[in-house]
Amino acid sequence: MLSKKTKYGIKALTFLARQKDNSPVQIAEIAKSENISIKFLESILLLLRHSGFLGAKKGKGGGYYLIKAPKDINMAHVYRILEGPIALLPCASHNFYEKCVDCTDEATCAVRKLMIEVRDNTLKILESNTLADIAF
Amino acid sequence: MLSKKTKYGIKALTFLARQKDNSPVQIAEIAKSENISIKFLESILLLLRHSGFLGAKKGKGGGYYLIKAPKDINMAHVYRILEGPIALLPCASHNFYEKCVDCTDEATCAVRKLMIEVRDNTLKILESNTLADIAF
DNA sequence: CTATTACCCCATCGGAATAGTAGATTATTG
């Protein structure tokens, strides 16, 4: 299941992508429109800024804005930042690989085999979608 | 991320599928071979029995055994029993549908749109795999 | 019948992660 963090994060990105111009939007405005707790959203936007998706402007007339064009924002990238691994098992992950402690032989592990197949496919979907694809 | 419950459940099913004959296998034997806590595995096997995947025989020489042939055990079905919804969001689920409380309009929700696409694809993968496919 | 073996149910429990909260600080604009 997707965490609310990821869900809210994508919603916020979508909201920003749907703005007419790219001028800063305040946290409170996004939070109100998407029904998200302001403080929780705050931490998510901060993460997205540190990850290079958003820019922020402090003070009057400040807020958050997209740094790149929606069509250049890859959803697999967003997903990895917000949610973490795309794979459902650490041993089936590319970017977050970790060996299972209970597993004696990865080569014959049926669960891993299945989850790699799922992962490859999910990744393909996420990579083929940009923020522009899902926002409009 | 896949819960250990699901992981262990699939591993146990695989172990049973790989048996030469279909005679009962003791919990302890499966647990030892797959490095799973006996008590935890016990509850999982019980669930799988109640869900119609396994049969159990009590007393000396007892244990668990597959009721259906591995090729007739659908992994999407197994997944739903052990893990729950295949979709990453309740609002994108067929069998476990639930409306998001924060969502004002499902039709324009970008997250939902993306997650439905992911779901459809994951489902296709899981449905096209049987226990026989992943065990051998 | 009786001992043995193994399934079955219930209650609990620590730890990690999630979701959200509070308050102080820093930077910008006018």
Add this chain to the structure above:
DNA sequence: CAATAATCTACTATTCCGATGGGGTAATAG
């Protein structure tokens, strides 16, 4: 400077997962 809005630190409540332990019950061998 004064108002505004992002930033940072720290904290808390809740939920869930994985696991454990005890005790009971049913089936089988001999």
